[in-house]
Structures are given as C-alpha cells and as structure tokens.
Amino acid sequence: MVTLKNSLSGDVYNLAPMLLGWRLVRAIKSKTLVGRIVETEAYDESDAASHSYRGRTPRADVMFGPPGRAYVYFTYGMHHCFNVVTGNAGQGAAVLIRAVEPIQGIEEMKINRGTNELTNLTNGPAKLCQAFGLNKTFNGHDLSKMPLLLEPGNKTATDEIVTSTRIGITKDSYRLWRFYIKDNAYVSRVMLR
C-alpha cells in the first residue's frame, strides 16, 4: 500500500520537484480549499540555509520527525511558512511550499487574503498560508488527515520543471534547490536581493 509517509521517505532534493502538481486540501468553516503545488524548495541539515542545520532545536524539531507531517514556522514577526517534512525520522529535511495554483474555494481565499486578484492569492509562501488559514497550530500535523491533506497529483503533459537557486536566503545560496512549473501564472514573484 502506498502511503503518504512512504512517498516522502526519500531525498528532499528529489522529492521537492516531485511534489509539483500535488494538491493541498484544506477544510475550513464548512468550505474546502484546494491548491495545486507549482513551486517548491528543498532544505536539509547539510544546508546552512536550513532551520535544521543547527541540529534538533525546538523550532526545527518537526523536521527531524517522520515524513508526511507539516512544518509551519513564524517568521519576520508576522508571516507563516508551510513545509512538508521528508526523509526518514532522524533526518532534518523538508520541502518549503512556495506557491500553489488556486483550484477550489477561491472566494474564501480572496476573503482570507483581502484581495480579489487571482494571481496574488497564493503566489508566495506566506501568502498561501494566509489564503489557506495555516498557522503554528498545524506544526507537526499529519498531512494524511483532515483538516489539511497533501494528495498526489500529476503534472500535465505541457508542464516543464525549472530549477533555480532558492529565494530570500544568504547562506548556501549556490544550491539549485528551487523548483517550479515553467510559465505558470501562480509562481511567486522573484525578489531581488
């Protein structure tokens, strides 16, 4: 039997591109929100940019736990970011979900984000958390259970995967561990640094 846990037990730099096309499903207030993952980044403990680089600190503890859990952290004093924990227990690795394409529950996302602009709802790691109502209460949540599911999905025949450096980091910035679907309108805006 293929379980979510088994699907996510490999190396994070292989799993990050694999997750493109998968779906994030969120049940909230009798509504169902669905997004299709279009942009990801890999982080692991050999990587100075990763929260797991310093070892099993309180914040990064979930990254060292079993795969298929959510790692949600609070940053810049105001934003949340959502990751999917990968690798075997004991390894500190996770995939940052940087952007999804809104599929279902778009009106609810607009309310949560305070904008009607479709391409500004979920095109960034903190934006999609706001749209989906994700916060630290989801840290450690098993993504095979409601109210937040990660479901396998497919890339379309025309989807091309692009690899690049990661966004917004200063350490180990040479790693080509960012992956996104080429020409997708919901990929995050590239920030200059």
Add this chain to the structure above:
DNA sequence: GGAACGATTGAT
C-alpha cells in the same frame, strides 16, 4: 539578559 537576524510582504 541582550542582540542580531530572518526560507516575506506590501507600501513608497
């Protein structure tokens, strides 16, 4: 106890 620094975003 103190301080530096963000896996970001939105306004200027």
Add this chain to the structure above:
DNA sequence: TCAATCGTTCCT
C-alpha cells in the same frame, strides 16, 4: 528601496 514586527538562536 524600505519599514513592519517578534520568535529563535546564539553570545556575553
């Protein structure tokens, strides 16, 4: 280009 804003981690 820059301010907002505070939890995490490390240093003294």
